[in-house]
Amino acid sequence: MAHVVEVRGLKKHFEKGDVQAVDGVDIATREGEYLVLLGPSGCGKTTLLRMIAGLEEPTEGEILIGGNVVNGLPPRARGIAMVFQSYALYPHKTVLDNITFPLKATMSDRDARREKATWAADLLGIGELLGRKPRHLSGGERQRVALARALVRDPSVFLLDEPLSNLDAKLRTSARDELKGFQERLGTTTIYVTHDQVEAMGLGDRIVVILNGKVRQIGPPQEVYSNPADTFVATFIGSPPMNLIDRGDHLLGFRPENFLPLEAMSSHGDNLLEVDVQVHRIEYLSGDRHVYATTSGLGPDDAHIIARIPATVNVAVNENGSQRFAVHEKDLRFFDGETGVVTEPRQVRT
Amino acid sequence: MTPVHRADGVGTAAPEKVTRGPEPTPRPQLPKRTFADNEGVLAKLFLLPTVLGIIGLVAFPFILAIVFSFSDVTTGNPSLDFVGFRQWSTILGSRVFWTAFRNTITFTVISMALIIVIAHILANVLVRDFKGKWLVRFCVLLPWTTPVALAAVSWLWLLNSIFSPIDWVLRWFGLIEANMYYLGRPVLAMGSIIAVHVWRIVPVATVIIMAGHMAIPGEINDAAEIDGAGFWRKLREITIPLTIPISAVAVLFGAILTFADMTVVFILTRGGPTQATQVLSSWAFFKGIEGGDLAQGAAVALFLFPLLLAAAIAILRAVRRSEVM
Numbered sequence: 001m002a003h004v005v006e007v008r009g010l011k012k013h014f015e016k017g018d019v020q021a022v023d024g025v026d027i028a029t030r031e032g033e034y035l036v037l038l039g040p041s042g043c044g045k046t047t048l049l050r051m052i053a054g055l056e057e058p059t060e061g062e063i064l065i066g067g068n069v070v071n072g073l074p075p076r077a078r079g080i081a082m083v084f085q086s087y088a089l090y091p092h093k094t095v096l097d098n099i100t101f102p103l104k105a106t107m108s109d110r111d112a113r114r115e116k117a118t119w120a121a122d123l124l125g126i127g128e129l130l131g132r133k134p135r136h137l138s139g140g141e142r143q144r145v146a147l148a149r150a151l152v153r154d155p156s157v158f159l160l161d162e163p164l165s166n167l168d169a170k171l172r173t174s175a176r177d178e179l180k181g182f183q184e185r186l187g188t189t190t191i192y193v194t195h196d197q198v199e200a201m202g203l204g205d206r207i208v209v210i211l212n213g214k215v216r217q218i219g220p221p222q223e224v225y226s227n228p229a230d231t232f233v234a235t236f237i238g239s240p241p242m243n244l245i246d247r248g249d250h251l252l253g254f255r256p257e258n259f260l261p262l263e264a265m266s267s268h269g270d271n272l273l274e275v276d277v278q279v280h281r282i283e284y285l286s287g288d289r290h291v292y293a294t295t296s297g298l299g300p301d302d303a304h305i306i307a308r309i310p311a312t313v314n315v316a317v318n319e320n321g322s323q324r325f326a327v328h329e330k331d332l333r334f335f336d337g338e339t340g341v342v343t344e345p346r347q348v349r350t
Numbered sequence: 351m352t353p354v355h356r357a358d359g360v361g362t363a364a365p366e367k368v369t370r371g372p373e374p375t376p377r378p379q380l381p382k383r384t385f386a387d388n389e390g391v392l393a394k395l396f397l398l399p400t401v402l403g404i405i406g407l408v409a410f411p412f413i414l415a416i417v418f419s420f421s422d423v424t425t426g427n428p429s430l431d432f433v434g435f436r437q438w439s440t441i442l443g444s445r446v447f448w449t450a451f452r453n454t455i456t457f458t459v460i461s462m463a464l465i466i467v468i469a470h471i472l473a474n475v476l477v478r479d480f481k482g483k484w485l486v487r488f489c490v491l492l493p494w495t496t497p498v499a500l501a502a503v504s505w506l507w508l509l510n511s512i513f514s515p516i517d518w519v520l521r522w523f524g525l526i527e528a529n530m531y532y533l534g535r536p537v538l539a540m541g542s543i544i545a546v547h548v549w550r551i552v553p554v555a556t557v558i559i560m561a562g563h564m565a566i567p568g569e570i571n572d573a574a575e576i577d578g579a580g581f582w583r584k585l586r587e588i589t590i591p592l593t594i595p596i597s598a599v600a601v602l603f604g605a606i607l608t609f610a611d612m613t614v615v616f617i618l619t620r621g622g623p624t625q626a627t628q629v630l631s632s633w634a635f636f637k638g639i640e641g642g643d644l645a646q647g648a649a650v651a652l653f654l655f656p657l658l659l660a661a662a663i664a665i666l667r668a669v670r671r672s673e674v675m
Binding site for chain 1: 577
């Protein structure tokens with residue numbers, strides 16, 4: 001099966017400011033996949049998306065869409081549709097004219113264009129807004145117009161550049177849900193750029209974690225979350241981030257929700273790593289307790305640890321008290337002290 | 351590993367104890383209100399110089415001009431005698447006035463059309479990235495920074511009836527046989543005036559329209575490109591509609607500037623040959639100041655005021671309606 005989008009050894013160097021924005025990226029999407037490019041701002045994810053769209057020319061490497069090299073082809077010839085962060089609706093055109101705009105290049109019949117636009121608008125539930133101008137729409141409605149405008153092109157791939165970042169927090173959750181359902185119904189391959197790990201985890205079939213123009217890890221959300229490839233991925237994904245304890249030549253890592261009071265652990269025959277901690281502060285967040293603590297039992301120096309105790313665990317934890325916590329040995333991860341890359345398990349008994 | 355935890359964990363370990371500390375000491379007395387705090391008085395004080403300037407330099411001369419146009423005042427006889435509409439009927443009956451009126455309209459319409467088209471093209475070029483952009487921008491702005499006196503000397507030489515380098519070049523290419531006498535023939539003289547005026551105003555118009563181009567969000571241009579719009583469709587459906595408000599402002603300023611301008615006419619032709627390039631502002635100057643007939647000069651100068659006012663209001667309203675961003 002041909003990959004819908006594939007990039008090979010892609011590099012982008014900006015002369016201005018001498019920036020290596022994208023530094024040797026290889027990615028291939030699967031048919032109908034929802035691929036999320038995740039990374040902090042300035043990591044090169046948007047540049048990568050713009051190169052796939054044809055808005056930037058790569059310095060090196062190849063871009064293939066539907067098996068054909070599209071380097072040098074203008075955006076309109078690539079069979080892609082893009083939704084921008086600002087939605088980039090044409091402010092002087094009505095919603096209908098915005099949606100029919102991309103069709104003018106390919107469809108000469110005015111009624112056919114109108115019919116197609118109405119179909120897309122109805123699909124997204126904005127059928128009654130066709131006569132309005134973008135400035136009279138809410139953020140969520142604008143996003144749907146932008147999606148409808150992308151949809152009418154019948155693209156082989158959707159490129160979405162942080163389409164939720166302009167919505168308020170409440171709307172974002174429902175819009176995320178709708179985006180996912182929308183893509184599942186259409187089955188169109190989608191590449192989605194975000195800096196928000198929650199969006200990435202919630203939407204992606206696979207996540208590509210990018211830092212400084214390089215891919216750090218590709219995998220399904222669960223895989224990236226529980227088996228991070230390095231300390232960057234371990235701390236960038238997850239809130240609170242993975243606990244990392246410096247042990248000289250290597251770092252010991254475990255997720256806050258795996259680190260619980262000893263009484264709350266069911267051993268099931270697994271080996272437990274037990275340690276005494278000094279609790280400093282407790283935060284109540286959405287029913288969970290976040291426990292900020294220090295321990296001297298895991299490394300040469302005092303280490304700061306966060307534990308996330310789920311609402312279902314009722315064990316008492318006291319601020320400024322000392323308590324025995326534990327983590328299953330299967331939940332321990334090890335990273336190289338120099339490079340931060342994941343390594344073989346080590347002996348952790350103290 | 352992460353020092354953030356320490357700041358969170360230890361630094362704020364017992365927030366309750368902090369809030370139960372000793373009572374805060376009473377606040378020190380606020381300083382008395384001074385003159386500098388009295389915004390009502392200060393605002394009026396700061397506005398005063400501007401208001402005085404406008405009254406002295408705009409309102410007073412304007413009212414004086416209206417009074418003059420209904421009197422028989424001349425530089426030789428400065429006593430004001432009310433004569434009703436006599437000056438107005440005199441100028442409306444004069445052939446030169448109507449020539450000047452026609453010329454003003456022709457001059458303004460043709461030069462504004464040229465200015466807007468050229469400025470749009472230049473703005474389109476200058477917003478792009480290319481090598482030597484800085485130098486091209488500098489060259490485009492140069493005419494605006496050239497002192498009028500210097501420009502006048504150059505243009506008088508370029509358009510000279512005997513020594514015109516333009517004629518030399520045209521002759522060298524075999525395009526003309528004899529000299530053109532640019533400023534000696536009515537149509538060529540008007541053309542020359544329009545050309546020089548366009549040369550002077552294009553830089554400002556370019557800068558204004560360039561600002562309009564740069565105000566279009568980059569993502570809208572990207573979206574148009576993805577949506578398959580080529581250069582012309584993008585220009586027709588995106589760039590021009592989105593720069594209309596600012597272009598309208600440029601046209602308004604340019605038109606008023608052109609209507610009221612007599613510099614180019616004065617320098618190149620002084621209204622000649624035989625009043626063929628006279629415009630209302632130059633005619634008002636020659637009549638009222640050089641000829642000494644202040645009353646008629648005032649009437650000529652005021653003639654276009656209602657027209658300009660109406661045009662300005664209409665354009666500004668249209669701009670407000672078409673504001674889209």
